[in-house]
Amino acid sequence: MKDEPLNAIDITLILRGDSRFETALPAADPLLADLHAAVQQHSPSRLMQVPLDGGRTALSFASSELVSVLTTPPVLIEAADSQASLQTGSYLPCVCIDDFLTPDENTRLLQYALNNESEFSPSDVTTGHEGYRRSMVLQTIQDSPWRTLFEGRLDVHLSHICQTLGIDTLAVGKREIQLTASGKGDFFKLHRDAGEDVGTAARTLTYVYYFFREPQSFSGGNLLLTDDTGANGRGKVLAMRPQNNRLVAFRADQLHEVEPVFMADDAFSESRFTVNGWLRAAD
Ligand SMILES: O=C(O)CCC(=O)C(=O)O
Ligand SMILES: [Fe+2]
Structure with a gap:
């Protein structure tokens, strides 16, 4: 069984206290936009679940605990009509760190x-x-x-x-x-x-x-x-x-x-x- 979805985006989630979790999601997965939304909006906090280890494990955490989402390749979030839509760029290596400062x-x-x-x-x-x-x-x-x-x-x-x-x-x-x-x-x-x-x-x-x-x-x-x-x-x-x-x-x-x-x-x-x-x- 192949663990990584096709057109996978590699993701590192950084939670408060600098605990880090790595996973991969398909580029079109709405969870990607949801994760970015959680970084931007800490309240009200809600339960988030992210598959790890090719879906064999689920990570559950409060959205208010999410500090940053690192994506490779970079994922461009375009806010249109208050709906976040996603575009992935062709692969040119760069790293985006959201909420770099408090x-x-x-x-x-x-x-x-x-x-x-x-x-x-x-x-x-x-x-x-x-x-x-x-x-x-x-x-x-x-x-x-x-x-x-x-x-x-x-x-x-x-x-x-x-x-x-x-x-x-x-x-x-x-x-x-x-x-x-x-x-x-x-x-x-x-x-x-x-x-x-x-x-x-x-x-x-x-x-x-x-x-x-x-x-x-x-x-x-x-x-x-x-x-x-x-x-x-x-x-x-x-x-x-x-x-x-x-x-x-x-x-x-x-x-x-x-x-x-x-x-x-x-x-x-x-x-x-x-x-x-x-x-x-x-x-
Ligand atoms: O402002 C930017 O986005 C890039 C600036 C830049 O290319 C530079 O300062 O060398
Ligand atoms: Fe430059």
Whole structure:
């Protein structure tokens, strides 16, 4: 008997207290959407049951105990008419961690960004090419307690992230971090974060944490991961809508881009904010 369903999505459930359970579900299984809904909405709590071990075992837990759902390949949840519908991307390796910060940390990070509006400066790219990236960056996050918080929180997930992305478990050397605000019309054209110049060659892992005011007033700004197998330099594409309090990690040599952000007014407070950075392997 085959244990794994066809088109299986590998799932790791993280429950309060960091207990982890692994299973696989068919891409079309409504339980997938239900699990994501449980992460988003903790009350009222309800009983959830998930098959483990090819259905030989059932895991039962209160929905309020569910902290995160890791899916490989990434599962894109599109909320349409308040019904969650699922799309799975073609396989381009990345890891999504929902609820990366606590709700309180998430709110305080937005407040930190808004309080420091005057410190943001226009972004650039390490290759010096013009017209490649438009956004505003707050470099001083490097000297703030947020840096320590992000580094510590990333370390919790690092072995899982590296394993999923096929990176040899990373002895981390240099870490980079920045806070980016993408407002009306901002974008980042197709690029890799590693290897486009000597200064970035050693970047191994990219992470992007999304946070913004809800209800969301911008649209667009999707992160597209792509490969270069297609005739026009693009093959498979995995599109991910920014989701508040979600961290996405991928290999730093992965081709990717950020689609233009649309919004009615160019209000800084409504920006698509990210804490984004790179980890390098130790020498
Ligand atoms: O904001 C994103 O989704 C990705 C940003 C990015 O590609 C970068 O900072 O290198
Ligand atoms: Fe990038």
